[in-house]
Amino acid sequence: MSEPATVTIKDFNTDERSTWCPGCGDFGIVVGLKRALTELGIGPHQVMFTSGIGCGSKLPHYMWANEFNSLHGRPVPVATGIRLAAPNKFTVISVSGDGDSYGIGVGHLIHTARRNVNMVQVVENNQVYALTKGQYSPTSQPGLVTTTSPEGSIEAALNGLGTAIMAGASFVGRGFSGDPRGMADLLARAIEHPGYALVEILQDCVIYNRVNTTKWYRERIYDLQEEDHDTSDMRSAIDRSLEWGDRIPTGILFQNTERPTYEDQVPAIKVFGGAVDRDLAGEFSPKDLAKMLDDYA
Amino acid sequence: MTTINNMSFQFAGAAGTGCDSQGSGWARSMTRAGLWTFANFDFESRIRGGHIYYQIRVGEEPIETHGEGAHVLLAFDEQAVRERIDDILPGGAVIFDENYKLDDSLFEGRDLLVIRAPLVKFATDIGGNKLMANTAAVGVLVGITNFSAEYIESSLREAFTGRYPGERGEKLAASNIEVLTAAVEYGAQFQDRFDFQIQSRPGGENRILINGNVAIGMGAIGGGCRFISGYPMTPATTVLEFLAAHQDEYGIVVKQTEDEIAALLTAIGAAHAGARAMTSTSGGGFCLMTEALGLAGTTETGVVIVNAQRAGPSTGMPTRTEQGDLDFVLYASHGEFPRLVLTPGSVEECFRAGHRAFNLAEKFQTPVIIMTDLFQAFALKTIDRADLDFGNITIDRGKLVSDEQLDAIGPDEIYARHKLSDDGISPRALPGHPRGVYMTTGDEHTERGFITESQTVRVQQMDKRMQKLETARPDMLPPELYGDQDADITLVGWGSTRGPVREAVDLLIADGQSAGAIHFPEVWPLPAGTEEALSAARYLIGVEQNFSGQFAGIVRRATGINFQHRILKYDSKQITAGDIVAAVKEEVRVGV
Numbered sequence: 001m002s003e004p005a006t007v008t009i010k011d012f013n014t015d016e017r018s019t020w021c022p023g024c025g026d027f028g029i030v031v032g033l034k035r036a037l038t039e040l041g042i043g044p045h046q047v048m049f050t051s052g053i054g055c056g057s058k059l060p061h062y063m064w065a066n067e068f069n070s071l072h073g074r075p076v077p078v079a080t081g082i083r084l085a086a087p088n089k090f091t092v093i094s095v096s097g098d099g100d101s102y103g104i105g106v107g108h109l110i111h112t113a114r115r116n117v118n119m120v121q122v123v124e125n126n127q128v129y130a131l132t133k134g135q136y137s138p139t140s141q142p143g144l145v146t147t148t149s150p151e152g153s154i155e156a157a158l159n160g161l162g163t164a165i166m167a168g169a170s171f172v173g174r175g176f177s178g179d180p181r182g183m184a185d186l187l188a189r190a191i192e193h194p195g196y197a198l199v200e201i202l203q204d205c206v207i208y209n210r211v212n213t214t215k216w217y218r219e220r221i222y223d224l225q226e227e228d229h230d231t232s233d234m235r236s237a238i239d240r241s242l243e244w245g246d247r248i249p250t251g252i253l254f255q256n257t258e259r260p261t262y263e264d265q266v267p268a269i270k271v272f273g274g275a276v277d278r279d280l281a282g283e284f285s286p287k288d289l290a291k292m293l294d295d296y297a
Numbered sequence: 298m299t300t301i302n303n304m305s306f307q308f309a310g311a312a313g314t315g316c317d318s319q320g321s322g323w324a325r326s327m328t329r330a331g332l333w334t335f336a337n338f339d340f341e342s343r344i345r346g347g348h349i350y351y352q353i354r355v356g357e358e359p360i361e362t363h364g365e366g367a368h369v370l371l372a373f374d375e376q377a378v379r380e381r382i383d384d385i386l387p388g389g390a391v392i393f394d395e396n397y398k399l400d401d402s403l404f405e406g407r408d409l410l411v412i413r414a415p416l417v418k419f420a421t422d423i424g425g426n427k428l429m430a431n432t433a434a435v436g437v438l439v440g441i442t443n444f445s446a447e448y449i450e451s452s453l454r455e456a457f458t459g460r461y462p463g464e465r466g467e468k469l470a471a472s473n474i475e476v477l478t479a480a481v482e483y484g485a486q487f488q489d490r491f492d493f494q495i496q497s498r499p500g501g502e503n504r505i506l507i508n509g510n511v512a513i514g515m516g517a518i519g520g521g522c523r524f525i526s527g528y529p530m531t532p533a534t535t536v537l538e539f540l541a542a543h544q545d546e547y548g549i550v551v552k553q554t555e556d557e558i559a560a561l562l563t564a565i566g567a568a569h570a571g572a573r574a575m576t577s578t579s580g581g582g583f584c585l586m587t588e589a590l591g592l593a594g595t596t597e598t599g600v601v602i603v604n605a606q607r608a609g610p611s612t613g614m615p616t617r618t619e620q621g622d623l624d625f626v627l628y629a630s631h632g633e634f635p636r637l638v639l640t641p642g643s644v645e646e647c648f649r650a651g652h653r654a655f656n657l658a659e660k661f662q663t664p665v666i667i668m669t670d671l672f673q674a675f676a677l678k679t680i681d682r683a684d685l686d687f688g689n690i691t692i693d694r695g696k697l698v699s700d701e702q703l704d705a706i707g708p709d710e711i712y713a714r715h716k717l718s719d720d721g722i723s724p725r726a727l728p729g730h731p732r733g734v735y736m737t738t739g740d741e742h743t744e745r746g747f748i749t750e751s752q753t754v755r756v757q758q759m760d761k762r763m764q765k766l767e768t769a770r771p772d773m774l775p776p777e778l779y780g781d782q783d784a785d786i787t788l789v790g791w792g793s794t795r796g797p798v799r800e801a802v803d804l805l806i807a808d809g810q811s812a813g814a815i816h817f818p819e820v821w822p823l824p825a826g827t828e829e830a831l832s833a834a835r836y837l838i839g840v841e842q843n844f845s846g847q848f849a850g851i852v853r854r855a856t857g858i859n860f861q862h863r864i865l866k867y868d869s870k871q872i873t874a875g876d877i878v879a880a881v882k883e884e885v886r887v888g889v
Contacts, residue, residue, distance in 0.1 A: 016747055045731045050566070053739075061736065061748060066728045068569050069738035069748075070562065071592055077559035081566020084550050085524055085574065089729045111555040268523070272548030275523035276571035276727060284547060286688035289519050292543065293682050296505035297329070 009038045014064040019055075025177035025203025025214070026056055029124060030063060032175065032201075033093070035184035037065075040191055042091050048082050050075035052096030052105065055131045056124035056203075059095050066090070073105030076112050079119050086276045087263040091191055092119040099129045102138040102158045109160075109198070114168035116195040118261040120187070123160060123198065124177075126205040127212050134208035144211060162241035164198040165234060165254050171197035172237065172254040176221055177204070178214050182250070189252060195261050202248070217248070224251035231255045302332055302357045304493045305364045306438070309350035309381045310373025312343055315431045319371070320351025321506075321677060322456075323435065326448040327355050328506040328679045331498030335796075336506075336677040337363035337871065342531070342615040348380050357498065361643065362796030363676065365875050368493045369441070371434050375399055385409055390491055392437050392484075394430060410490055412437060414483060424476040432473045433480040440484020444495040450474050503682055509647040509673035509793075510577075512685065513603060514539030516651020517575060518547050519690045522601070524574035526552040526563035528582060531615050532674035533605040536577035557582035561589040561602065568593075568600040569737075571727035573655045577603035580622045581612065587629040590664055592739045594634025594762070597715065597723065599658030599665070599695075606670040608869040617869030618671040620792055620842040626666050627821055627851065635721075635765040637665045637773070638821035642795025644678045646818050648685045657772065660695035661765045662725060668820075670842070672871040673793045698726040698733070706732040713744040717757055721764030766822045773824035777816045780806060784813035786881065787834035789860060791817040791848050793871065794840050800874035805881060812881075820848065823855050831858045838881065839863040842872055 012034045020026050037047060049060035053072035060067040070078045075094040083092050101109055101123040109121065128146065129135040135148040139160065143152040164172050171193040175183035183201060190197035202221070204214045229251075230236055237254035263269055272278060308320035317338065324336040332355050340349040354364040366386040372378040372393040382403060385391060390410035393399070394417050404411050414437045420429035432453065439446050453473045458466035488494075507515075514536050517525075527537040541551045550567070554560045560576045567574035578586065583604045593600050606622045608614035626638060637657050641650040650667045658665040698712075703726055706712055714735045716723040723744075726733035740748040741755050749755070777795075780802035790798045795816045805812035815830055831837060831852065837860040839849040846863040853859055864880040866872045 043731065044734045045729060048570075048728060049736075058748070061738075064734065065736075066734055067736035067738075067746075068566065068596070069736065069740065070565075071588055071739055074558065074562050074589070074592075077554065077562035078566035078569070080552070080559075081524070081526065081563035081568075081574065082570045083566075084552060084563070085567035085572035086570040086729070089570070107555055108559055111559070266550055268544050268548040268550045271545065275548070275550055275567065275573075276729075278523065278548070280521040280523075280573065280694070281692040283521075286686075286690075289515075289547075289687035290682070290685075291546070292515050292518065293505050293685065296507045296511070297502070297682075 007041045007043045009034050012063045018062045023206045028177035028180045029201055031180040032183035036187035039188050048090035048092050050079040050094045052100035054097040054100050056097040073100050076108040080117050083117055086274050087269055088274050095122045098125040098139045099137045102160050110167040113164050113196050115262040116170050116259050120190045120197045123200045125200050126203045128205050128209045130205045130208050162238050165237055169198050170195035170256040170259050173199050173252045174250045175201045220248045221250050224249045300493050304368040306353040307350050307367040307370045309377035311346050312349050313345035314373045316373040319431050324353050324677050325506050328504050329501045330448050331501035333359045333679045335360040335363050338675040340616050361799055365873050419476050419479050423479055424472040429476045432476045436477040436480025437484035440481040441487045441491045442495040446481050504679050506677050506679050508677050509669050510535040511539050512644045512647035513651040516648040519687045520652025520655040521573045521692050522575055524550045524567040524572040526554050526560045527576050528557045528560050530579045530582045532671040533577040533579045536603050557585040561586040564600050565593050565598050568598050575601035579605050579607050580609045591630035593664040596737045597662040599662045601654040601658050601665050603667045605674045614869045618871050623847040635663045639819045640668045640791040642792050645684050652690045656693040661769050670793050696722055696724045698724045703730040703733045714746050716744050717761050720768040721761045770822050770825050773819045775824050775826045776830045780813035781811050785811040786836045788814040788838050788840050790840040791820050797872050797874045798840050801877035804878050828856050836861050842866050
């Protein structure tokens with residue numbers, strides 16, 4: 001399905017103008033995704049984005065590619081449906097923010113991770129609800145002052161990467177919007193990974209999060225792959241996921257390539273292939289269908 | 298005088314004691330013996346214990362609904378006798394084990410044959426296992442009704458050799474048949490004191506016994522459904538289970554999801570990719586699906602949702618029936634978008650809705666909801682195999698754009714998924730073609746699927762989507778008329794009231810009254826011909842299983858036509874023909 005020679009970064013260009021604020025970290029993520037797909041030779045018609053609602057969920061609109069823009073918190077079940085109906089047709093990538101993925105939609109994340117549906121879930125984490133104009137999110141650090149936490153958030157922040165690892169995600173990584181090249185490489189590895197991949201992208205919100213700024217991240221992030229980190233070691237990966245302070249890890253935390261994907265185990269897909277590739281009208285004769293009646297005679 | 302092949306049975310006891318499997322087994326044996334049956338299952342929200350029963354009606358003509366009362370009560374515990382004794386019709390019989398501690402005063406003054414049978418004794422002495430008492434009970438029933446034991450024998454053989462392949466199954470079947478034979482002989486001694494008999498008739502080999510949920514599942518598979526996602530919820534689960542049971546033969550992707558929110562969204566994803574996809578749920582699950590329902594409406598995704606209603610609101614009565622969700626389903630989700638609502642009223646109509654829903658969903662590119670209910674989900678009906686005609690199913694995918702058409706799109710053109718059109722329906726390309734790259738969104742969008750805040754585009758796209766309701770009207774099945782066409786009173790119903798209403802009309806006509814009925818197998822959009830059919834009636838009586846007469850309200854709102862009277866039942870039990878006739882005569886509510 002890949003056509004490396006024919007896909008260029010320009011193929012993903014669109015004349016649609018973004019609604020993001022100048023300086024938004026989301027711009028870097030678009031670049032990272034375009035580069036990753038180009039590197040892998042996956043064209044706009046071979047990818048299917050699903051997205052939620054929020055600034056970051058508009059991202060696929062600003063790339064030329066297939067997209068189903070769903071509801072707040074719900075891009076992942078839509079992605080599952082697409083994967084299971086068309087397992088041979090699309091690279092499926094879900095894109096949404098931290099409120100979408102770790103708040104209202106966290107149940108879907110956990111269950112999709114444990115099933116190992118072959119898809120990438122990109123979580124754009126700016127630690128704040130931005131499009132609704134600045135409320136604290138599931139990843140806001142305690143003390144963050146927002147419109148709904150005027151005296152500072154009194155909630156612990158969700159460890160999204162650790163949650164995903166514990167849920168059974170077979171690939172978990174973290175990138176940074178200020179590093180499109182590193183992010184593109186991480187995304188490419190996630191896309192290539194056979195199974196569910198969670199990629200959290202740290203990004204700033206230049207308007208509503210004045211604490212976790214690009215400068216703040218640059219002072220703290222480091223690349224796991226430049227250190228002695230065994231990505232196949234789940235306990236070590238969980239330890240890394242707990243690091244949040246002076247040092248914040250990026251890169252691949254965890255990868256298990258041994259687990260079969262969900263799609264590969266679905267009986268109907270194993271025998272009949274993708275539902276969308278089948279002939280609806282002539283597939284079964286009336287006689288074949290009437291065999292269903294025999295159990296009730 | 299002996300009545301032949303026209304009687305009702307009750308199999309009653311605690312959940313988990315086998316009275317349900319014996320009851321459905323009896324209905325199946327009757328069907329195989331060439332008789333027509335209708336069996337209603339009354340049960341509680343528990344796995345073991347409590348009180349449940351099968352009500353099985355048998356006749357020589359097709360039967361559209363369960364009856365009232367029974368000529369024989371087969372009681373599987375003492376409580377069953379006490380609970381159901383009043384249901385036994387004059388001249389009837391009750392069969393139970395001789396060891397039950399039931400005072401004779403319970404039976405005093407009743408025209409009733411009381412059979413205290415040595416069921417456990419037969420089971421232990423002959424079969425060596427007291428579990429075979431159930432077989433003994435059925436044997437006594439065979440004996441007193443003079444029915445042929447061969448149908449029960451073959452069922453026993455199938456059941457035990459199926460469950461335990463090899464010698465063990467053979468031995469168990471043989472022991473059970475020995476117990477059966479002794480019990481049949483015992484029961485036969487009461488024949489001269491019991492005036493109802495069962496005799497086999499030809500034709501049983503051409504018939505089946507199924508419920509509405511199975512019929513929906515069969516229709517769906519016949520209609521090209523290749524994907525179901527769902528979350529278990531009574532009484533909808535058996536649709537999911539049916540497709541799961543057939544996933545290997547017909548290649549059905551079955552996805553049990555983490556909740557109903559995911560269930561509908563997963564089906565939407567599959568439908569967007571191009572599969573015929575469905576989900577099944579009950580009212581509470583449908584509540585969780587409402588936001589996604591609107592998403593399907595605005596993204597123009599044709600997806601099928603089965604709502605098997607039970608008594609609500611909230612958890613309500615999980616194993617009890619109601620038609621309380623019609624208003625909700627019609628208006629569920631915020632904003633306005635078109636949806637089609639099918640309301641089948643029989644096993645045959647459930648099958649038809651099962652395959653029609655997918656054509657309608659793809660043709661009108663919008664959600665289609667099949668409304669059934671707990672009664673229909675569980676009630677078993679004998680039908681001819683030919684009544685479920687897979688050869689008569691056509692697949693109509695509507696305005697589907699072919700690969701060749703997409704190939705012809707030039708480099709300067711862009712495929713527009715939500716292109717404006719007079720009938721409201723846009724040519725639909727399945728995603729994946731290089732010339733057919735597109736996006737769609739739950740935000741208001743342009744023809745190309747981009748988010749927009751343009752008022753002009755908003756009005757154009759709203760008008761386009763809502764036009765589908767008008768475009769679909771001629772496609773909706775017309776109301777079905779029954780009984781006298783120029784009747785003094787006309788009963789109007791939808792969904793599972795169909796059978797009881799038809800029988801009520803028969804009873805009223807037999808009683809010298811002038812009565813007719815109008816049944817709506819599809820209610821939204823109101824099919825063409827609705828106004829004409831209703832206007833022609835002299836006196837309209839809505840028959841519904843809800844508190845407020847929801848369909849009557851919908852008709853009034855849409856057409857201005859008023860029903861003169863409403864018969865409403867919301868006590869959680871299925872309405873019967875007797876209820877309707879009594880209510881017509883008294884013009885009062887039933888069930889309260």
